[in-house]
Amino acid sequence: MTQNQDRRKYVRIPAKYGLIFKRISMSSFMEQEVETALKDISAGGALVETSKLYHVGDVLHLKIKIPGWEKYKAEFIRPGQLSRSEPLITLATIVRVELIRMGHYELGLCFVGIEESHQKALIRFLKKL
Numbered sequence: 451m452t453q454n455q456d457r458r459k460y461v462r463i464p465a466k467y468g469l470i471f472k473r474i475s476m477s478s479f480m481e482q483e484v485e486t487a488l489k490d491i492s493a494g495g496a497l498v499e500t501s502k503l504y505h506v507g508d509v510l511h512l513k514i515k516i517p518g519w520e521k522y523k524a525e526f527i528r529p530g531q532l533s534r535s536e537p538l539i540t541l542a543t544i545v546r547v548e549l550i551r552m553g554h555y556e557l558g559l560c561f562v563g564i565e566e567s568h569q570k571a572l573i574r575f576l577k578k579l
Contacts, residue, residue, distance in 0.1 A: 460492035463576050467491065468515035469498060473508055474541070488514065493573045495542065495560040501553055508544045510559065513537040522571035522578075538572065540564040 465488045472483045489497040496514070504510075515537050541563030548556045561569070 460494040460573075461576075462490040462492045462495075462497070463579055464489070465491045465496075469496075470513040470515075470537075471498075471510045471542075473504065474511050475508075489556070491516075491572075491576070493561075493569055493576065495545070495558065498557050498559065499550065500555055500557060503555055504544055504547060504557055506544055506547055509562070510542050510544065512540050512542050512559075512561075514540075516572075516575065519571060519575040522574040523567060524570065538564075538568060540568070 467488045468485070469488050470483050470485050473481050475481065484500060484502065486498055486500055489499060491497075491514070496512075515535070517535050519538055520536050540561050542559040543562050544557050545560045546556070546558030548558075550556050564572075
């Protein structure tokens, strides 16, 4: 087992879910949204590949497109609400940046702004995979 695996609280699941993210900063109104896909996900974070260089400590606003995750939320559900898929929205801090090939980077993300009820729904969803 590697040192990173020893520190992880949640198991990472290989995933190709769509992701839209934007770096949050003092000048974030100028930041462009980036659309990509996850490489893996857990209830505590995710791994993503991007062609833009980011830095450890950068904070990202994430919209993760996980079809069906919302039906695991323990909230009052209105009729017809489950017919539309909503992205999982959270903040994440970049905890690792690795150059994987020229102009392509892997970002290790740690969720820092995930609602507790959404995290519990994500845990239930991932256990079903």
